[in-house]
Structure formats: C-alpha cells, structure tokens
Amino acid sequence: MAGTSSIVHAIYVIIIQLPLLTFAAGILYIATTCIYRIYFHPFAKIPGPFLAKLTDAYALYHAWIKDTHLTIYSLHNQYGTIIRYGPDKILVNDVDGMKEIYGFNANFRKGREYEAMRFNPVHSIFNATDKKMHRRKRRLVGQGFSDSALRASESSILEHIDRFVNAVLDEDGRDEKRGGWVAAKDVSVFASYLSLDLITDLVFGKSTDTLIKPDNRQFRPLLVMTGTRMTMAFQMPSAFRTGKSGQWLDLGTWMLHNVDILRAQWAGMLRGWAMDRIQAEKTCTTEPSRRDMMSTIINATDPDTGETLDPQEIGAEAFTLITAGGDTTSVGISATFFYLSRNPIAYERLVREIRSRFESVDAIRIGSTLSSCHYLRGCIDEAMRISPPIAVPLYREAGQGGATICGVFVPEGYVAASHVYAMHHNEKYYPDPYSYRPERWLPPTPAYENESISVTQEAKSAFLAFSHGPRNCIAVNLAYLNLSLSVARLVWMADFRVPHYPSLVRIGEGDPNDKNPLRRRVNEYQLYDIFASDKKGPMLEFRRRDGGR
Numbered sequence: 001m002a003g004t005s006s007i008v009h010a011i012y013v014i015i016i017q018l019p020l021l022t023f024a025a026g027i028l029y030i031a032t033t034c035i036y037r038i039y040f041h042p043f044a045k046i047p048g049p050f051l052a053k054l055t056d057a058y059a060l061y062h063a064w065i066k067d068t069h070l071t072i073y074s075l076h077n078q079y080g081t082i083i084r085y086g087p088d089k090i091l092v093n094d095v096d097g098m099k100e101i102y103g104f105n106a107n108f109r110k111g112r113e114y115e116a117m118r119f120n121p122v123h124s125i126f127n128a129t130d131k132k133m134h135r136r137k138r139r140l141v142g143q144g145f146s147d148s149a150l151r152a153s154e155s156s157i158l159e160h161i162d163r164f165v166n167a168v169l170d171e172d173g174r175d176e177k178r179g180g181w182v183a184a185k186d187v188s189v190f191a192s193y194l195s196l197d198l199i200t201d202l203v204f205g206k207s208t209d210t211l212i213k214p215d216n217r218q219f220r221p222l223l224v225m226t227g228t229r230m231t232m233a234f235q236m237p238s239a240f241r242t243g244k245s246g247q248w249l250d251l252g253t254w255m256l257h258n259v260d261i262l263r264a265q266w267a268g269m270l271r272g273w274a275m276d277r278i279q280a281e282k283t284c285t286t287e288p289s290r291r292d293m294m295s296t297i298i299n300a301t302d303p304d305t306g307e308t309l310d311p312q313e314i315g316a317e318a319f320t321l322i323t324a325g326g327d328t329t330s331v332g333i334s335a336t337f338f339y340l341s342r343n344p345i346a347y348e349r350l351v352r353e354i355r356s357r358f359e360s361v362d363a364i365r366i367g368s369t370l371s372s373c374h375y376l377r378g379c380i381d382e383a384m385r386i387s388p389p390i391a392v393p394l395y396r397e398a399g400q401g402g403a404t405i406c407g408v409f410v411p412e413g414y415v416a417a418s419h420v421y422a423m424h425h426n427e428k429y430y431p432d433p434y435s436y437r438p439e440r441w442l443p444p445t446p447a448y449e450n451e452s453i454s455v456t457q458e459a460k461s462a463f464l465a466f467s468h469g470p471r472n473c474i475a476v477n478l479a480y481l482n483l484s485l486s487v488a489r490l491v492w493m494a495d496f497r498v499p500h501y502p503s504l505v506r507i508g509e510g511d512p513n514d515k516n517p518l519r520r521r522v523n524e525y526q527l528y529d530i531f532a533s534d535k536k537g538p539m540l541e542f543r544r545r546d547g548g549r
C-alpha cells in the first residue's frame with residue numbers, strides 16, 4: 001500500500017509540480033536577468049530604449065521591418081553619441097570611437113553575429129572571426145581584386161555595363177509625341193541585374209545574364225531572401241542556430257521557413273558552380289584568355305606560408321563573393337540616379353563634366369580621364385553618404401581584456417559598433433546632412449576654389465560606406481569602377497528626368513503619410529535593410545541624346 005502511495009506521489013510531483021517548478025524557475029530567471037541588465041550590467045548606465053536593454057528582440061523587430069538604419073539614427077538624436085542597442089551592445093556615433101572599434105590596432109573582432117550568418121561548414125573571408133584566419137584569407141582572396149586583375153576584367157565589365165545601358169534605354173514605349181522619351185524604367189531593377197551578372201561573370205567566368213535572359217531572373221529573389229535571413233540572425237544570434245545542433249530552437253526555421261528553402265537553394269547552386277570551377281581548373285591545360293576570380297583564388301598561394309585554400313573554403317568564398325557583391329553596387333547606382341534626378345544643378349554639372357571630358361561613350365573606360373572626373377566621384381559618394389548600400393551596424397566583439405571606447409569600458413565578449421547611416425547624417429561631420437551636395441567631396445584644389453565646400457579630414461574619416469580598417473570592403477576599387485563606368489556611360493548616352501505621373505515619381509521616395517514616421521522624408525532614397533539594402537526606384541524616363549549610339 002505504502003509503495004502504491006509513493007508511486008502516486010511521484011506521479012503527482014512529475015505531472016503537477018515539476019512543470020510548475022520549471023515555470024517558476026523560468027520566471028525567476030527572466031526576472032533576475034532583467035534586473036541585472038537594467039541595474040547591474042556593465043552597460044547599465046548607457047542610455048537607450050528600455051526594451052533594447054532587456055533583449056535583442058528589439059533589434060530583431062527593426063530588422064524584420066527593415067528600418068534599422070532609421071531607428072538607430074533617431075535613437076542617437078534622442079539619447080546622444082553613445083547608445084545601448086541591445087543588452088550587450090553599444091553604438092558610438094563618433095569618428096574617434098569608430099577608429100577605436102574598427103582600426104588596425106583595435107582590440108575588437110567579428111564575433112557571434114557573424115557566426116550566426118554563416119551557412120557554410122567553414123568560414124569565409126567575410127565571417128572569419130579569428131584574426132589570424134582572416135589575415136590569411138584576405139591575402140589569398142585579395143589576389144582576385146588586384147589592379148591587374150581589374151584591368152584584365154575591363155572588357156567583361158564594359159560588356160555588362162553596355163547591356164545595362166541598353167536595357168534602360170530600350171525603345172519599347174518610346175513616344176515620339178513626347179519628344180522621344182522612353183517609358184519610365186525602374187533603375188534599381190536593372191542595376192540589380194547588372195550587379196549580379198557582373199559579379200557572377202567576374203567570379204566564375206560564367207554570368208547569370210539576367211539583363212539579357214529574363215528567364216534567369218529567378219536568381220535575384222534568392223539573393224534577397226539570403227540577405228533577409230542573414231540580417232535577422234545578425235541582430236539576434238542566440239535565436240538563430242544555423243549550422244548548429246538544436247535546429248528546433250532556431251527562430252529562422254519557425255519564422256522564415258520559405259526563406260530558408262530559397263536561401264539553401266542559392267547556397268547549393270553557388271557551391272555547385274564553385275565545385276565545377278575547381279574541376280575545370282584541374283583539367284584545364286591551356287592558359288585562359290581571362291582569369292576569373294575563382295581561377296585566381298584556386299591557384300592563389302600565401303606568399304609567406306605557401307598555403308592554398310581547400311575546396312570547402314573555395315566554396316565558402318564563392319558564396320561570400322556573390323552574396324557580398326551581388327546587390328551592393330546596385331544600391332549605389334540607383335541612389336546616384338535618384339539624387340541626380342531630383343537635383344537639377346548637380347545633374348547639369350555632372351552632364352557637363354562627362355560630356356566634355358569624353359569624345360565618345362567608348363572612350364569612357366579605366367584610366368586617368370575617368371579618375372579625374374571629380375564631380376562624378378562626388379555625385380557617387382554623396383549618394384552613398386545619404387543612402388549607404390550596407391546600412392546595418394557592423395558589430396564587433398571586444399577581445400581579451402576589453403577596450404575603452406569614448407571613455408566607456410567594453411568588457412571582453414561585449415559588442416560595439418559605429419553605425420554608417422548615423423555617422424553619415426551626423427551634423428558635426430556633414431552640415432545639412434539630408435541635402436545632396438556632391439561639392440562636399442571636391443578636392444580642395446584651385447580648380448574648385450569657388451565651389452568646393454570640401455569636407456574636413458575628420459568628416460572624410462566618417463565616410464563608412466565601405467567600412468574602415470582591416471575588415472573594410474575588399475572590393476572598393478571594383479565597386480568604384482563599376483559605379484563610375486555605369487553612371488558615366490548612361491549620362492553620356494542619354495538625358496533623364498522624373499516621369500510626369502506622381503505615382504511613378506513617388507517610388508523610392510519617402511512618403512509624408514507613411515505610418516512609420518521615420519520614412520516620411522520625401523527627398524531621401526528609401527533603403528530596406530537586408531544587410532545589403534533592398535530598394536525600389538527611382539522610376540526615370542530616358543531619352544537617347546544626339547550622338548548616343
């Protein structure tokens with residue numbers, strides 16, 4: 001009898017009391033964690049939104065609605081230079097602080113946020129968290145971005161840019177009654193096709209060709225989905241368990257199941273392309289007419305150690321290069337056309353520069369004339385200042401012993417970042433930050449004496465479109481080349497203007513009636529953060545000018 005009653009008691013404990021005890025322990029854990037994070041945490045005194053002090057779900061929510069950059073900017077305005085954007089994260093809106101986080105000697109490294117974005121079994125140059133591993137990869141992958149590699153790729157780059165120009169100037173819908181202007185086109189769509197076609201060609205020697213083969217356009221949504229998944233995992237790594245055990249705990253599996261399927265398709269496809277490329281390289285007996293990046297990377301040896309990258313690493317690098325380069329330059333191109341189409345003085349000035357420096361569109365290529373087009377460069381930089389292509393905060397984790405940023409101690413393992421969009425709109429560096437003024441970037445030489453409102457050296461350092469220090473963009477030169485050639489060739493070939501229909505003009509602009517008050521600035525090109533920003537518009541009408549072939 002006694003035995004039966006103790007079994008009943010045990011069952012009672014298991015069924016009734018254990019869940020209650022577990023629940024109570026859970027509540028106690030959450031309550032103590034909250035109290036700790038608010039009052040005793042090393043960042044307890046740093047101002048920021050209440051919810052962000054408690055959980056990364058605050059940042060995750062803004063990643064979900066894709067307004068991270070606007071939110072952080074307004075938080076800096078509300079709380080000041082240093083804010084708390086997650087329990088263990090601070091953001092610093094200051095050039096000196098930024099250098100302390102990203103500079104060559106900084107005691108910070110990429111950490112768990114980048115691990116959470118990793119889809120491949122091995123690290124790539126982008127998500128390598130170990131500094132030594134990164135240095136090795138940078139030396140090897142960097143060989144694909146050398147000046148000579150770029151020059152060797154010039155004809156392929158120009159071929160894709162010409163396809164872009166032709167697609168935008170496509171005569172379909174040309175209306176002679178309206179002076180030969182073609183029907184409005186969404187520049188961002190064609191710029192995205194250009195970016196993807198170009199980078200797949202440069203990396204694999206085989207392009208997605210989306211500009212000329214509409215059937216291939218399913219590739220772009222895959223890239224967008226990958227970015228969506230990446231940026232959410234980036235904001236709340238603890239909830240995303242990509243590549244780790246306990247997949248059922250992964251928020252991505254629950255919330256983004258369809259996104260995950262597309263993302264996996266994308267990763268699988270790129271891995272396949274990389275493996276084909278490795279195989280082709282092994283069997284190739286003749287010197288190719290042009291070395292693509294895969295070929296350079298497959299054959300790259302570390303000058304110090306003689307090491308090479310193994311096939312798994314090469315697959316990871318291929319995925320990184322296409323994902324990092326597939327839709328970033330397109331934001332710069334689209335933003336530049338957006339701001340030029342709304343700023344007639346800048347438009348006229350750029351048109352004068354390009355059409356007077358080059359005798360024909362074919363003369364626009366790599367060389368000293370292109371690099372002396374300072375106004376062109378100013379137009380591009382100013383567009384990327386107001387609307388930076390990568391507008392999420394690039395988190396860095398403090399290393400052993402921690403680090404002090406603008407007087408705030410960041411203990412080891414805690415996270416700091418400077419946010420590009422907040423820096424680019426900081427009035428201390430860029431007065432009247434929402435005005436599009438390419439003159440800010442003209443060199444302070446006698447040639448521009450009367451018009452230069454040249455920014456200070458400090459403000460130049462605040463330009464973070466390509467980040468700063470050893471983890472800055474490896475493809476800065478390639479990106480500027482692509483941006484300059486695309487903008488210059490299209491400006492040389494055609495006039496452009498905003499369409500007559502207000503509903504078309506509004507695409508890409510802020511909307512004074514938007515339910516999100518942060519999206520109401522009409523003259524600002526709107527970005528949607530998915531690591532590299534998504535975007536729409538501008539819709540523009542083009543007209544081939546006399547002499548434009």
Ligand code: HEM
Nearest residue numbers: 125126321324325328329389394465466467473474475479
């Ligand atoms: C306008 C165009 C571009 C912009 C604004 C841009 C911006 C950036 C930024 C801000 C970073 C730092 C990311 C971080 O710290 O997490 C970065 C890194 C990187 N970018 Fe770009 N990028 C552009 C184009 C490209 C292109 C065309 C490629 C070509 C494949 C590329 C490849 C990379 C790679 C591999 C890294 C990682 C570098 C490292 O960690 O050492 N980017 N880029």
